[in-house]
Amino acid sequence: MxxxxxxxxxxxxxxxxxxxxxxxxxxxxxxxxxxxxxxxxxxxxxxxxxxxxxxxxxxxxxxxxxxxxxxxxxxxxxxxxxxxxxxxxxxxxxxxxxxxxxxxxxxxxxxxxxxxxxxxxxxxxxxxxxxHPCQLLADIQTYVEHRGSIAGKTVTYIGDGNNMCHSYINAARLFDFKLRVACPQGYAPDAEIVAPAADRVEVLRDPLTASEGADLVVTDVWASMGQEDESAGRARAFDNYQVNAEVMAQANDDALFMHCLPAHRGEEVTADVIDGPQSVVWDEAExxxxxxxxxxxxxxx
The missing domain is CATH 3.40.50.1370 (Aspartate/ornithine carbamoyltransferase)
Incomplete structure (x- = not known):
């Protein structure tokens, strides 16, 4: 075999x-x-x-x-x-x-x-x-535990079109949900990964628009491991891509928040969101x- x-x-x-x-x-x-x-x-x-x-x-x-x-x-x-x-x-x-x-x-x-x-x-x-496919297994498990099937739901990913974003794109195909990606110009996910999922994935610029009616809001660090020398430039590029109370207010009232961790409070997410009642990051990590x-x-x- x-x-x-x-x-x-x-x-x-x-x-x-x-x-x-x-x-x-x-x-x-x-x-x-x-x-x-x-x-x-x-x-x-x-x-x-x-x-x-x-x-x-x-x-x-x-x-x-x-x-x-x-x-x-x-x-x-x-x-x-x-x-x-x-x-x-x-x-x-x-x-x-x-x-x-x-x-x-x-x-x-x-x-x-x-x-x-x-x-x-x-x-x-x-x-x-x-x-980062192992993280997505944990994320989907966490959503199912808290809200049931993710099929047909709307997920918003805010931030860099990186490995986490790519795996969310694949997850949208595999688990049949709609994905909106909000990212700045020059930081979009790989077009070759997006193309086969075009019926489920939408790439936007405005995080507020992207989070409207979302069932799950996800983010990741602005500079991943190996990108430390880009931190200053990335901080400027992602300045308007923080998950905060305003972003979460656009999502559904029962929307969840996830982050693969480690998180930088005050950068990609505010403390009141990651430590708030909609956050399931600790279940997600476990x-x-x-x-x-x-x-x-x-x-x-």
Missing amino acids: AVRHFLTLLDLDPLEAQALIDRAIHLKRQHKIGDVIYEPLKNKVLGMVFEKSSTRTRVSFETGMAHFGGQAIFLSPRDTQLGRGEPIEDSARVLSRMVDIIMIRTFEHEKIERFAEYSQVPVINALTDSY NRLHAQKALLEFLMR
């Missing part, structure tokens, strides 16, 4: 994606009750390759493997030959003969595609410059654990 990878959300079909969300909710409930020991990955090992650092990604994957009876190995560029120039193909061939599944958090999306091509075991995209457990289980079946 062919090895399944999870490099973007579109590696799933809609039925698989919905089943993953349902399974994540079940696993979360099971974990909270705490009366069942469930170890489907006992004696299995997850190799975690980090070229970009993270708090939530590392803790959620390591904890998930521990809950499932397996183990995780953390590998930074200092710990592997990848950081010393070994060809990606060679690293993939070697690592995939020693561990049972591999998670990679890196820069260029092409790098993880090449790694997966030569891997004998499933490869999970834990973030590239182009996509659900990285449960959504990824469902994903690990699915890929290792």
Whole structure:
């Protein structure tokens, strides 16, 4: 049987994606009750390759493997030959003969595609410059827990047309919701990613217009990891793209707010929004654990 990878959300079909969300909710409930020991990955090992650092990604994957009876190995560029120039193909061939599944958090999306091509075991995209699909599983799980199905709803994404935005575009296709993206000139999402989703995605300039009647409002930092030298210019460009009380007032009264974290209060979001009653960012962060457990289980079946 062919090895399944999870490099973007579109590696799933809609039925698989919905089943993953349902399974994540079940696993979360099971974990909270705490009366069942469930170890489907006992004696299995997850190799975690980090070229970009993270708090939530590392803790959620390591904890998930521990809950499932397996183990995780953390590998930074200092710990592997990848950081010393070994060809990606060679690293993939070697690592995939020693561990049972591999998670990679890196820069260029092409790098993880090449790694997966030569891997004998499933490869999970834990973030590239182009996509962040694991975060979207957690986001959709969070919406479903609070409001039910996201199908047919309106989601507003305000900010940079980055990896989070690209994954929201893919999610709109997969989970059948309408997406409005509000971003400044020069920071739009990749046109090649938008084009196949043109029936569900609208790119706008005005965040107030974009948030009218929204069921979910989402944002991300203005300068992502690796863009620190662009911070000043980005702050000027995104000055009018803050999620604040005025933006949330345009959305539906029961609209939720999400942010993948870490957040910069006073920049992309105000403190009263992220710490307010419509914010579900802490549930969203926790659900990285449960959504990824469902994903690990699915890929290792």
